[in-house]
Amino acid sequence: MTRAGLSPLAWLDEVERQRRADGLRRSLRTRTPVGAELDLASNDYLGLSQHPAVIEGGVSALRTWGAGSTGSRLVTGNTELHEGFERALAEFVGAESALVFSSGYTANLGAVVALSGAGSLLVSDALTHASLVDACRLSRARVVVTPHRDVAAVEAALAARTEERAVVLTDSVFSADGVLAPMRALHDVCRRHGALLIVDEAHGLGVRGDGGRGLLHEVGLAGAPDVVMTTTLSKALGSQGGVVLGPTVVRDHLIDAARPFIFDTGLAPAAVGAAWAALEVLIAEPWRAQAVLDRAAELASVCAVDERPESAVVSVILGEPEVAFGAALACLDRGLRVGCFRPPTVPVGTSRLRLTARASLTGDEMTLARAVLTDALSALA
Structure with a gap:
């Protein structure tokens, strides 16, 4: 076929195929005004977006x-x-x-x-x-x-x-x-x-x-x-x-x-x-800054992350993209939304769950997070 007969976007078909084969295909995830899941994926660290x-x-x-x-x-x-x-x-x-x-x-x-x-x-x-x-x-x-x-x-x-x-x-x-x-x-x-x-x-x-x-x-x-x-x-x-x-x-x-x-x-x-x-x-309310770090430390402990977090971010490295994505889906099925970082966002072999603490997390929400994360990570052992 001549170049004139080819779609100028035909190359995207192969790009998408390779992304799917590598477990790196991304998709948009729509949320509702009132979230059905507990959110540990957003960057709303102080819990102020809904204040x-x-x-x-x-x-x-x-x-x-x-x-x-x-x-x-x-x-x-x-x-x-x-x-x-x-x-x-x-x-x-x-x-x-x-x-x-x-x-x-x-x-x-x-x-x-x-x-x-x-x-x-x-x-x-x-x-x-x-x-x-x-x-x-x-x-x-x-x-x-x-x-x-x-x-x-x-x-x-x-x-x-x-x-x-x-x-x-x-x-x-x-x-x-x-x-x-x-x-x-x-x-x-x-x-x-x-x-x-x-x-x-x-x-x-x-x-x-x-x-x-x-x-x-x-x-x-x-x-x-x-x-x-x-x-x-x-x-x-x-x-x-x-x-x-x-x-x-x-x-x-x-x-x-x-x-x-x-x-x-x-x-x-x-x-x-x-x-x-x-x-x-x-x-x-300056206490909110320290509350973020305290909640992050609790999440790190649940996920057996050795070092105390220095920020709101708790990174749980799982290795391959499919493993991290599967763990994120397992959490979502149980009502907990977590981040999933895969290449090229992070280096190859370091795909991970990325949890973000929030100053406004309640005791009940932390109990739910603890139960879901423990089960999801135990299933990978």
Whole structure:
């Protein structure tokens, strides 16, 4: 058959066949407004997405500002609500300024690309979030990917560089296994070599640090002039959106140079209002941050995970994709929804159940989780 007779999408049939053979085919799982299962898969770490005050914050913003922001923040999409929330969040985490984006993904794209570019070096941990990986690809900078949490490799890359500018990228809490970045050591290396440190606190905000102020605050790097923090509003704050926090000069530069900020419609007012309300709940109830870690420790104990979790994430490595997927389905059949991470999200041979603790888990819910997880994991022995 000539090329003219072939569908330009015919190659997808073979791709899907191979994915199914490898146990890596994904599908969307629809949930109802009132979940029938106990959820240990979401990133709603503080249990705030359904909090009455948070919902009211979104509704109030919706009534005041309308359903959409109506345009780019440089045109009509910048409101008093956006700027008020930016000031409140910056004060909370100890940053000089903040700039809200439409998502955590676009916040990372905007920050990394605008602060690097051709003629600079990006040094990125091998397990950084996909948004940071994509930012590296878009940056036109030279990129060095270092082994996971390997500070010596970061130092070697910085020491060997010929570029004038360098940026080091890391998650504060790595999303697949919940471990922490060696933050102080990374910063020390960056300072010795005149490099900027960009830290994605998506899984640190609300969980680590005094009252949930993040890992940067916990290790004494909040407000450091050579550190930029990014985060999302869709996890601990239970809403939607992303933020870049750091020196005012960075905020000013991003407004001029960050394409995901300049050309994207501003975050919807309802999302901003809900996130601000969630921040106020966290400030008033700082116990929520420690409650997440305590619940994570209980889940780890049930699953015979040796080390106490450092975040809301409990990673139960089972090996092959089919094993992990089967265990996740067994839990779902018993009324417990858990995450299932398979390649390429995690390395080959490390497919896993990914459990996420929540500050609002009740005693009855923990009893159910304990029973279901014990049975599902015992069946694999």
